[in-house]
Amino acid sequence: MTTHPTVDARAVDTAARLRAAGLRVTDSRRAVVEALIERPHASADELFAVVARTLPATSLQSVYNALGDFVDAGLARRIEPAGRPGLFELRVDDNHHHLICSQCGAVEDVDCVVGAAPCLTPSDAHGYAVQVAEVTFWGICPACANAGSAGDPAVAGAA
Numbered sequence: 207m208t209t210h211p212t213v214d215a216r217a218v219d220t221a222a223r224l225r226a227a228g229l230r231v232t233d234s235r236r237a238v239v240e241a242l243i244e245r246p247h248a249s250a251d252e253l254f255a256v257v258a259r260t261l262p263a264t265s266l267q268s269v270y271n272a273l274g275d276f277v278d279a280g281l282a283r284r285i286e287p288a289g290r291p292g293l294f295e296l297r298v299d300d301n302h303h304h305l306i307c308s309q310c311g312a313v314e315d316v317d318c319v320v321g322a323a324p325c326l327t328p329s330d331a332h333g334y335a336v337q338v339a340e341v342t343f344w345g346i347c348p349a350c351a352n353a354g355s356a357g358d359p360a361v362a363g364a365a
């Protein structure tokens with residue numbers, strides 16, 4: 207029999223995450239952590255929409271503030287794909303990379319294949335002590351690739 211965490215257990219967990227990061231526990235911060243659990247790689251606007259469902263009085267600014275605090279405290283990571291709003295996630299410190307669909311914006315995590323961070327070695331580090339390597343792989347996700355061929359009139363007309 208599988209056990210699902212109760213709402214209370216999850217609330218304790220989000221509070222514990224905040225405390226572990228040295229942050230004061232507030233309702234809006236907890237709601238933002240829960241939104242990040244529900245929607246990894248979401249923008250601040252998307253997270254605000256999730257938070258507003260449970261805390262309608264929350265402002266977009268307070269979500270931005272919470273996210274800024276989380277990033278400063280190392281609780282969350284901000285990734286900034288070129289030409290997109292910044293995306294936030296709770297998966298930090300493992301130096302993983304991302305695959306992003308250039309059509310629909312879907313984001314997938316890509317684990318490092320080589321040991322500890324950084325998992326890429328520059329051909330010339332110019333004397334820098336390299337700590338992090340961030341790679342964004344851009345491409346077309348399977349859903350968009352399938353939609354592209356299904357949308358082709360020559361193919362769709364056959365059905």
Ligand SMILES: [Zn+2]
Binds near residue numbers: 308350
């Ligand atoms: Zn796509």
Ligand SMILES: [Zn+2]
Binds near residue numbers: 295302303315
């Ligand atoms: Zn990620």
